[in-house]
Amino acid sequence: MELPPAPTGADAVSPQAIDGVVMARLYGEPLFAMPNDLYIPPDALEVFLEAFQGPLDLLLYLIRKQNFNILDIPMADVTRQYLRYVDQIRKHNLELAADYLLMAAMLIEIKSRMLLPPKKTDEGQEAEDPRAELVRRLLEYEQMKLAAARIDQMPVLGRDYLRAQVTIEQAIAPRFPDVEVADIRDAWADIMRRAKLHQHHRITREQLSVREYMGMVLRRLQGERFVEFRDMFDVTRGHSVMVVTFIAMLELARERLLELTQAEAFAPIYVRLAYQPS
The missing domain is CATH 1.10.10.580 (Structural maintenance of chromosome 1. Chain E)
Incomplete structure (x- = not known):
């Protein structure tokens, strides 16, 4: 019995490659091991689970996610979670973190004002809750966000439907203009x-x-x-x-x-x- 000829050239596979597992193919050639000089940037494998439109969006997300009462915000817990997220942003994009840091400073100021004994106004009335202004901003932002979501759900030409075009073949008949x-x-x-x-100058009846x-x-x-x-x-x-x-x-x-x-x-x-x- 004659054995088939041994493969040569591109068809030939080394004995070591037969026992290995192909990890990838580069230009059609199998790779059985990672190249020694391969460089993977640190940001290449990052995964962003949530994307926020700004500091108010992040703050509203933290409140709604934990079912906090927006009229009675636990400032300590919210501020702690907010700062943890800001620290993650600062590691990668310092310019983007600037707006978030401003909100963080506002949260710390509100918390510090809540720790001080309340002072009455000149008219003898109780001072306003330090969280009141923040609550108003959050409620206004949430209303605008919900309105934008409802508008986005409305049918949009080119995204949800296309304009129908119908061609009607009319008989070629001359249309005379109307006499004025x-x-x-x-x-x-x-x-x-x-x-x-x-x-004629003839008068008749x-x-x-x-x-x-x-x-x-x-x-x-x-x-x-x-x-x-x-x-x-x-x-x-x-x-x-x-x-x-x-x-x-x-x-x-x-x-x-x-x-x-x-x-x-x-x-x-x-x-x-x-x-x-x-």
Whole structure:
């Protein structure tokens, strides 16, 4: 029986490595022991269990954690625990500890004032509890902290939900601009100016019916897709006929039997039947 060839190169493993335990791999190569020149910084393995926003946050945490009455704070116990935490901060970040040291000095001052016999005010009243100002600050801070927590729990765009976007495909249909009253007035004034060119000095009495001319306008538009507004008037028949025709067209437009439209702003006005397909 022939034995398989022995591994060579990267596949070969020394007898000592076979009995060892691989601790890690560096660039694909197994490490069976820690390098002698390996340096681990002291701060690399630090673990911060609590992160506080400031001295008041730390002080409130110590009070609430031990169920102390915030209106009757045991200053000795709280100050002792507070100073223990400040000592830990001073070892690593002296600048950060400055604010905490100021609060520690305030706690020590309050405790010292509590040890002295109380003095009455000039009015003969009992002096205020040395802890009163600190209690007020703690209660205000706790209210603001709870309010900030409630605001943070509210849904936030981009964090808790995304704005829905819907694309609606609309049919490509031309929308003609609405005809303004001023445009109709200008068109009517232009027709009246043209009518003056065909004036006759003939005085007659003619009975004109708006309802009759409404029917004439409808018959004029039958079978027509669009008719220019100015072509709806017969300037040779005088002002009275044009006035009645104009009133008839306004009545038809009010009853939604007639449509006035333009191709674009300041363009000529066109007339068509409202029920006729475009």
